[in-house]
Amino acid sequence: MIRFIAQRILWTFVVLLFLSLITFGLMHAVPGGPFDREKTLPPETIKVLNEKYHLDDPLWKQYVDYLVGVLVPRVNDNPPTSLTDSYLINIPLWGDTEFHWMNFGPSYRSRSRTVNDIIREQLPISFQLGVLSIIMSLIIGMPLGVIAALKQNTVWDYLGMSVAIFGVSVPVIAMGPVLVWIFGVALKWLPPAGWGSKPPYLMFFVPRQLGWDYWRYTILPVFALGVSHAAIIARLTRASLLQVIREDYIRTARSKGLTERIVVTRHALRNALIPVITVLGPMFAAIVTGTFVAEQIFGIPGLGKYFITSITNRDYPVIMGTTLLYGMMLLLANLMVDISYAWLDPRIRYD
Amino acid sequence: MIKKLSVILSIVLLASMLLTACGPTATQAPAAPVKETIIVGGTPEVVYVTVPPEEPPPPVDTGEGKTLRVSFGYGDVPTLDPSLSTDTSSVQVVDELTVGVTRLDEVTLELKPGMAKDWDISADGTVYTLYLEENIPWVRWNGTEVEEVLDCDGNVRYVTAEDFVYGIKRTCDPRTASDYAYVLGFALAGCNDLLAGDSESEEFQALIDGVGAKAIDDYTLELTFLTPAAYNLNIAGMWIARAEPSWIIEGDDCTEARGDRWTEPGFNQAYGPYVLKEWIHDSTLTIVKNPFWPGIDSAPQAKIDTIVFSMLDTPVAFAEYEAGNLDVSGIPQADIDRVKADPVLSAELYQGFSGCTYYYGFNTSRPPVDNVHLRRAFSHAVDRQALIDNVLKAGQLPAQWFCRPGMVACPTPDNNPDVGIKTDMAAAQAELELALADMGLASVDELPEIVLMYNTSEGHKNIAEAIQQMWVDTLGIKVSLTNQEWAVYLKTVKSADAPHIWRMGWCLDYPDANNWLKEVMSVGGSSNSDENADGVPDGGLIWLNETYEQLVNDGAVEQDPDKRLDMYIQAENILVYEDAAIIPLYFYTSLSVSKPYLDRTYSMHGHDAYEKWDIIK
Numbered sequence: 019m020i021r022f023i024a025q026r027i028l029w030t031f032v033v034l035l036f037l038s039l040i041t042f043g044l045m046h047a048v049p050g051g052p053f054d055r056e057k058t059l060p061p062e063t064i065k066v067l068n069e070k071y072h073l074d075d076p077l078w079k080q081y082v083d084y085l086v087g088v089l090v091p092r093v094n095d096n097p098p099t100s101l102t103d104s105y106l107i108n109i110p111l112w113g114d115t116e117f118h119w120m121n122f123g124p125s126y127r128s129r130s131r132t133v134n135d136i137i138r139e140q141l142p143i144s145f146q147l148g149v150l151s152i153i154m155s156l157i158i159g160m161p162l163g164v165i166a167a168l169k170q171n172t173v174w175d176y177l178g179m180s181v182a183i184f185g186v187s188v189p190v191i192a193m194g195p196v197l198v199w200i201f202g203v204a205l206k207w208l209p210p211a212g213w214g215s216k217p218p219y220l221m222f223f224v225p226r227q228l229g230w231d232y233w234r235y236t237i238l239p240v241f242a243l244g245v246s247h248a249a250i251i252a253r254l255t256r257a258s259l260l261q262v263i264r265e266d267y268i269r270t271a272r273s274k275g276l277t278e279r280i281v282v283t284r285h286a287l288r289n290a291l292i293p294v295i296t297v298l299g300p301m302f303a304a305i306v307t308g309t310f311v312a313e314q315i316f317g318i319p320g321l322g323k324y325f326i327t328s329i330t331n332r333d334y335p336v337i338m339g340t341t342l343l344y345g346m347m348l349l350l351a352n353l354m355v356d357i358s359y360a361w362l363d364p365r366i367r368y369d
Numbered sequence: 370m371i372k373k374l375s376v377i378l379s380i381v382l383l384a385s386m387l388l389t390a391c392g393p394t395a396t397q398a399p400a401a402p403v404k405e406t407i408i409v410g411g412t413p414e415v416v417y418v419t420v421p422p423e424e425p426p427p428p429v430d431t432g433e434g435k436t437l438r439v440s441f442g443y444g445d446v447p448t449l450d451p452s453l454s455t456d457t458s459s460v461q462v463v464d465e466l467t468v469g470v471t472r473l474d475e476v477t478l479e480l481k482p483g484m485a486k487d488w489d490i491s492a493d494g495t496v497y498t499l500y501l502e503e504n505i506p507w508v509r510w511n512g513t514e515v516e517e518v519l520d521c522d523g524n525v526r527y528v529t530a531e532d533f534v535y536g537i538k539r540t541c542d543p544r545t546a547s548d549y550a551y552v553l554g555f556a557l558a559g560c561n562d563l564l565a566g567d568s569e570s571e572e573f574q575a576l577i578d579g580v581g582a583k584a585i586d587d588y589t590l591e592l593t594f595l596t597p598a599a600y601n602l603n604i605a606g607m608w609i610a611r612a613e614p615s616w617i618i619e620g621d622d623c624t625e626a627r628g629d630r631w632t633e634p635g636f637n638q639a640y641g642p643y644v645l646k647e648w649i650h651d652s653t654l655t656i657v658k659n660p661f662w663p664g665i666d667s668a669p670q671a672k673i674d675t676i677v678f679s680m681l682d683t684p685v686a687f688a689e690y691e692a693g694n695l696d697v698s699g700i701p702q703a704d705i706d707r708v709k710a711d712p713v714l715s716a717e718l719y720q721g722f723s724g725c726t727y728y729y730g731f732n733t734s735r736p737p738v739d740n741v742h743l744r745r746a747f748s749h750a751v752d753r754q755a756l757i758d759n760v761l762k763a764g765q766l767p768a769q770w771f772c773r774p775g776m777v778a779c780p781t782p783d784n785n786p787d788v789g790i791k792t793d794m795a796a797a798q799a800e801l802e803l804a805l806a807d808m809g810l811a812s813v814d815e816l817p818e819i820v821l822m823y824n825t826s827e828g829h830k831n832i833a834e835a836i837q838q839m840w841v842d843t844l845g846i847k848v849s850l851t852n853q854e855w856a857v858y859l860k861t862v863k864s865a866d867a868p869h870i871w872r873m874g875w876c877l878d879y880p881d882a883n884n885w886l887k888e889v890m891s892v893g894g895s896s897n898s899d900e901n902a903d904g905v906p907d908g909g910l911i912w913l914n915e916t917y918e919q920l921v922n923d924g925a926v927e928q929d930p931d932k933r934l935d936m937y938i939q940a941e942n943i944l945v946y947e948d949a950a951i952i953p954l955y956f957y958t959s960l961s962v963s964k965p966y967l968d969r970t971y972s973m974h975g976h977d978a979y980e981k982w983d984i985i986k
Contacts, residue, residue: 050856053548056873057888057895058863060551062543062565070546101629129448130632131650139650195684203691210688211681216649314443317681317689319651327444332856 019360022368023353030349035085037345038338042081045329045337052126052332071126073334084123084338091119106134122342123335127327133339136324141343142223143213144313144320147243148306150236152298154244155251160294162248163255168282170260178252185249194242194315201238208238211317239316243309247301254297259290288362295362299355303348307340434658434674435984437967438695440686441678445651449632451611452540455548461976462678463608465656466639470499470533470590471606472667475972475981478775478880481667483606484528485590494597494928495558497605501530501588506661507614509638510646515659518614518638521623528640530584532612537582539618540609544568549609552878556604557581558593596926599777599933600881607879614638642671642980654678672983687962696964696984702828705762705960714962720764722973723957725876726773726885729821729836730896730951732867734911737816742804744949747870748790749797750843751836753955760835763960767792768953770941771875772885775973778924778933779882780941788938789953790946794843801844819848823872824858832954833872863898863908871909874957880974882937887921890944890951912950917943 053059053067068074072083095114096103105118122133159182166178202210214232215225225232262268263286271281308322321340328336359366441458448454451463472483482488485499507518507526517525540550541560554561558581566576581593594601604610617638620626627636637645642664643656655677664670681689683701690698700708700718708714731738738744753767770789772779780788801813810816821837823829833850841847848870853861862871873896878884890910893899898908906913917940924936945953963969968983 048857049860050854054856054859055548056859056875057878058898059548060554062561063546063548063551066543066546066564067548070544097625127447128445129450129453130629131445135650195688198685198688203688206692209694210692211685211694212679213652216652314682315685317679317685319649319680323444323651330855 019357019368023357026353026356030346030353033349034342034345038085038342039081041338041341042077042084045332045334046077048332050332052334054332071124084335087121087123088342091117093117101130101132104132104134106137122339125336126333127331127336133335136336137321137339137343139217140319140321140324141307142217142219142225143215143318144308144322145223145306146215146225147213147236147239147312147318147320148302148308150240151243151247151305152302154240155247157248158244159248159251160255163252164259164282164287166252166256167259167263175256179256182249182252185245185247186253188246190242190246190309190312191315193245194239194312197238197242198315208234210238213318213320235318239312239318242316243305243312247305250297250301251294254294255290258293259286262286262290265289291362292359295355295358299351300348303344303351307344307347435672436675436677437673437697437979437982437984438677438679439697440681440689440695442680443682443685444680446648446654446678446680449637449645449648451536451608451613452545452547452550454608457976458678458680460608462645462654462656463611464641464976465643465676465979466637466641466645467608467611468641468665468668469606469608469611470501470592471602473603473606473880473974474667475974475976475978476970478777478973480603480606483665483667484533484612486665488602495594497592497594497601498585499530499590499592501528501533501590502663502665503527503588505640505663507638507640508644508659508661509636510634510644510657512635515644515657515661517661520616521621526614526616527587528612529587530590531587532614533590533610534582534584535615536613537610538563538577538580539613541580542577547609552604552607553609556594556596556598556601557610558595597928598883598926599928600879600883600925603879603881612640642668643676646675651680653680668978668980671980673979676979690962696967697969698962700960700962702762708960708962717962717965719961719963719971721959721961721971722775723876723959724773724775724880724973724975725874725957726768726771727832727872727874727954727957728768728771728951729870729872729954730862730910731949732869732871732909732911733948733950735867735869737804737808738819738869740804740807741947741949742800742807744952745790745946746797746800746804746844747840748945748949748952749793749800750840751952751954752792752794752839754792755839756832756835757955760831761955764958766956766958768955770945771890771951771953772882772937772941773877773956775880776877776885777881778930778937779885780934780938785938789941790949797843813845816846819846819870820851820868821848821870821872822851822853822858822861822868824855825852829872865907865911867909867911870952876957877975882933883921883925886937886940886944887925891918891921896951910950912948914943914948914950917948 051073053064059067065074072080075083092105093111093115095116101124104121106120106122107118109117111117120134122137124132125136162178162181166175169175198210201208212235214235215227219225268281268286271285308320308325310322310326312318313320313322324336325340325344327333328340360368441461446458446462447456448459449462449466451467454460454463469483470485471480473479474481484501484505486502488497488499490497505528507528508515509518520526537553537557539545540547540553541557541563543564543566550560550564554564559576559579560581563576563580566573583591585591592605614631616624617627617636618631630636634645634648639645639659640662642659642662644659645654646657647653647655655675658671658674662670679686679689679695683699684704686695686698687701687704689695708718731744733739733744757765757767766782769782769791770780774781805812821833823833830850830852837848837850851868852858861867862873875885875889878888888894889896891897892904892906892913893902897906897910897912899906900908920936920940920943924933924940927933927936944950966985968985970978970981972978
């Protein structure tokens, strides 16, 4: 198992390298640059900007410099004044010296922040929203799916699946404003927009205060995001549980005299969860790095917006940074999913 | 039976969600007349008394002073460094934290003294000696309150002419890589040379010294301009020429250099009506009143203690406004009709000035629109008022020329009603006949395909489709519509391969006709590009008219306002009528709603003067 994990982590680096190469090539192939303005900048200004950000270097050199910045760690005691000399991971060692790693570069659009700052400050918020949404969708979706499967073709089944279809069909862009209107504007019970925590965070993403002032901002967006994903989980749980319930070993367990609850939770559910976990991996990676639409509707300062705006702005370091981040999350999530297979189904073994 | 029941249940669930969204809000219950009996002069009389709807409770005064809550558009403020600011949100905050040598009055667009209380102009009009206000301290937020910044000897640092010289030279320095420095380069001597200089070379220091900004003494600043232009002080008052604190950027004996990070909260230093308190990126930016700002005529002491800027998309900001969490908001396009119909919101609605023009440009070198009669036909055939009434719906003004009325030396509809080009269907058809005759064609069917391009957006698409239909109805010509993503679109339009007709807008940098007629439309301007600087246009309009060039060049240095206006009127006539290089469509307006307890001014130049606002509770 350890060898398996080590091998996969090595593969992660290789895949991310390919990802970075393809993204770099594509983003430079698209016409337009980061300094295109309606009022064309004079050539001297463009030359100066290109020099500052090393965009006049040959493409291969830009790529190699970027990789070196991201991969090579540094140990120094430079004060954090320059925007080009900032890193994502800073671990204080002794005195003023720190261990620095992962410099994703500056942002061309914002002249006061680097990609590292953006990731450090906005990713935790997307992470919080994502984790809460996943928990919400599991809390809603799994019981719904289980009940629907156990009581197949009864009113509970049809009700459950109708709610599921509703959740899948009504996207956040429709449900969000409706929820905001009802609870935020008409009833004024919950705030229509905003988020309740601000940097710095504990343990990278945990907010410092967790009172009502924090939770009241999370209720509407988590519900809106959670319901649509809950639907997918519900349908998947129902379908796979239906299949497992028909198996012989379930009939054996029942005939042994076990209670229905033990039969379902201990025997049926564990095997039924494999398709659900498979889907949960990429879903987790996608939600946790930020959803553009939900964050815009609820005014949540997450990372989702940067995935889209960086491309319109041709902000190359942000494009690379967000893509690599998403890739890393996805690969890690898939690794977790594969490891959990071994726990769920003893027949699956890695060696 | 059960199946049907659950289907009905789900429909009811869905319907209840939708219907609650469509109903009126709880806070706007209409006033109901109530029957009461009163005694008038001894006789009972039955009257109907209208009970006013319950007023929403006034904002609670938490004892922390007055707080104004506003929203920028979606997205973080890019920077608070005056030398690097280009975005309206950056300029807005910079204009509250610092004050320029001159300051534009936001309502009248009059140029007023700012940090320079008075100035002398030399005989040839290029050297300005400015006398600065004295004893205005640099301040910062120290975590609990606003305090004055002290130098290494413990004395208060005051804003001096040297700080302005530092700021101006920093903007012109190529190592700062300022996007906007070239505007300063248009006017100030030596700035362009420094921008083009090589920081490694030996002559670099000489270039820095050669910039036309000098501190004669602590409170006397001497600025040398390239030409005796009327707008010199306008440009000198812009955010790119502000005093900057060199000690915190470069460091000195007792201050650690903060470099690029000097604008972050904790390090930021200001001297204007407000000071930066907190900046949570992508979320909120908070500024607090600077008690050490003495107040000048054009920038009085602030009355509102705290301003919190959110960064929300317009529909979200409007929802926050309706929930009572914002004091000012723009209105999303889809809500305009509802706001105008609502009694409470329509009273809070204001239709204000916005310094922008929307137009279609022609690639005048590309057949068949290289024929001036065809271009004029297209321009006459657009029913601008119908477009505004049916598609735009925000009370925009139809445009007969390019430069937005309200700019200095720009014609206005009241004083110059016959300048430019008007919607005129008969004239359109007559011009079309002349065009066909010129090209030797029998009918419009023989015209080659004409392409109208716009950058991808729902709004532009609606306008383009409406105008396409107008042209079909009046001229019988159906143009093809295409769209491209913004960055790609800009490249296409500014290339030699620009489409026949392309959409563009222009908003003022500074309120003078020169910024419009010269910097946009003349050869080398942003819509008539000249890549190799040889005087022959090669992108955008690809249009050269010697008389036009002469007029706008002369207008730039003309001192007599009447002669200047006349020159620009002639230029406009050439631009939109004689050569019909563009189709001016409409002048923007800005719709906003403000809470009734806000005592505010409405700005004409793109950002607000919050130091003049007040909250009356």
